Amino acid sequence: MTAAVQAVPAHQTAASQWGRKYPPLAALAIALAIAMVVLPSSLNLPQSNPSTTLEFAPVPPDEDTPPDNTGNLSSLGLATSEGLEEGGLPGGDGEGPGLPPPDELPGGIGKSPSTKRCVDTDRGPRQTEDPLAPPCVAHFEGDNFGATYQGVTGEEVRVLFYLQGFTRHVNHCENANQVTPDGKYFDLAEPPEPNEHCLLRILRTWQQYFNERFQTYNRFVHFYAYYSGQGSSAEERKADAAENFDKVRPFSVVTFAVDDHLDAYMESMARRGVVVFDAVTGRKAEFFQRFPSLIWGYYPSLEQSVKMYTAFLCKRVAGQPVVDSGSPGVNGQERKYGLIYTSDAGKPELRYFKDLVVEQVARCGIEFSAEGTFPSAGYFQDNRYPPTYAETLAADFQSKDITTIIWPGGYETQISKSMGRRAYYPEIILAGDLILELEVSGTFQDQEVWRHAWVVTNVVAQLEQTQRPCYIAFREADPNANHDEARSLGCDIYASIRQVFTGIQVAGPRLNPETVDQGFHAIPAIKSESPYVPACFYEPGDYTCIKDGILETWDPSANDNQGCYRMFDGGLRYFAAAWPEGNLNTGVQADDPCNAYDGTFVLNPAPPSPNNL
Secondary structure, eight states, X not given: OOXXXXXXXXXXXXXXXXXXXXOOOOBOOOOOOOOBOSSTTOXXXXXXXXXXXXXXXXXXXXXXXXXXTTXXXXXXXXXXXXXXXXXXXXXXXXXXXXXXXXXXXXXXXXSSSOOSOOBOOTTOOBSSSSTTSOBOOOEEOSOOOSOOSTTBOSSEEEEEEEEOOSOBOTTTSSSTTXXXXXXXXXXXXXXXXXXXXXXXXXXXXXXXXXXXXXXXXXXXXXXXXXXXXXXXXXXXXXXXXXXXXXXXXXXXXEEEOOOTTHHHHXXXXXXXXXXXXXXXXXXXHHHHHTSTTTEEESSOOHHHHHHHHHHHHHHHTTTXXXXXXXXXXXXXXXXXXXXXXXXXXXXXXXXXXXXXXXXXXXXXTOOEEEEEEESOSSEEEOTTSOTHHHHHHHHHHHHTTOOEEEEOSOOOSHHHHHHHHTTOOOEEEEEOOSSTTSHHHHHTSOHHHHTTEEEEXXXXXXXXXXXSHHHHHHHHHXXXXXXXHIIIIIHHTHHHHHHHHHHHHHHOSSOSHHHHHHHHHTSOOOOOOOTXXXXXXXXXXXXXXXXXXXXXXXXXXXXXHTOEEEEGGGGOOBOGGGOOSSOTTTXXXXXXXXXXXXXEEEXXXXXXXXXXX
């Protein structure tokens, strides 16, 4: 076999420490992968005033707050703040021009005449129909202070998209056989080339849409794109960053690449003072904190994900009897815990996650009577390893009467199959990693075993495809857009682009990393009351957006026996400290709605060799 197919979750298509290693994601975002690598049957999961800005008044989460279906950003308002001092960029290496000195307040800020088409809501006007769009700033005129930072002039903001090269997007491009133009640059403000790659066409559509709808203070946010080459090493990624910076000099870079060494690229760009946005998951908080104001993520840090998962375990599992075992006579017994995790040396983030989970659940009395490991994470079936490890684990756990399994991330299927052969059906509680909770992922498990599987995840409920804000926005910009491109790749990269434009708008006319930071960190910590909208805000010292999660359980009889993850409480979202009281299945209904969270697929025409797996 000479092809590797990777399925990527719909809300990210950029490789991450967590999802990219399955083995490669991304919004291209992070990844479920169906990858046929090396062996024919080896299926692999990829994993106007210098001091005037849009500000948010931070408030603590309030569980008694009335339902707010419009999202945190709807409460933004135009306000003034203290001016920034002149100086260099924190975390940069002096290559940028630094921050201009404060000036007099410019005139001309107002909302009439309108130059942006805002929309009215019950919480006031917003920039777009998306609940996470910022409040309306419909008009700006006056001094935007010109070249406020590298990649910024009075007329434009340069944003580079770092894309995965040597790839085909097999099921979501109009031309399924189109191969990426590797190692090439594209200016997306220039006319398209004949038969250009579908992702370039999608980026052009988003460039048009967000410039028309978001306030950019008389600057055109100018998209550039670069496709990486076949090589994949830290040094090659650093070399890409150096060349990208020299050729484009961007204010910001958005990474949509599937690569184990993407960190090296991001860090290299941040050292040059470039603001980096990535649809990543599975990174330590320290990764972002090393470059304050310069690296931003949409999905939570590892530590935040651990907090969400362990808070659920301590609130609704610890100290309570078994309620969802399929083995006779077990329900009602005291829980006896087993721990399953990967020993895959290529996934240190999963081991780190596991260690934090073990440490935190010990505080609420969860101790493990058995532990078992699996050798590789992210594969439907990996023929490098015989399934004897799964048979041994299942026999050991069953002989020790383990009733409840804690599974802190990592996709694997042989264990459930071994348990099924033994008619052993314990409770299984998973930490979502944007792969485990993909709808297709559940279909490869033993269905009777997985009937007792639960997952704590930060994914949002999926609306019918044509009703999603990303799809509606894409078709607004291009009414003739291909349906599959709009619903898949178009929506995959939407959240990260929205995050970029939100940062530009809340920074105000004096655009630089510090004003972006001030705007983001002024977003209030408001609870989401909508299954379709996450709570998005940035705590002190934190540079990632999503702060809440949901509970799902697998139902193999749903969707005409194809199976789905049903969402507890209709997908209502909870902060870590606010999981409702009860046991594992308290409040769960047989007709809870399915979450059709899925992935897109990318094909690597030359997968890694067996020696590199």
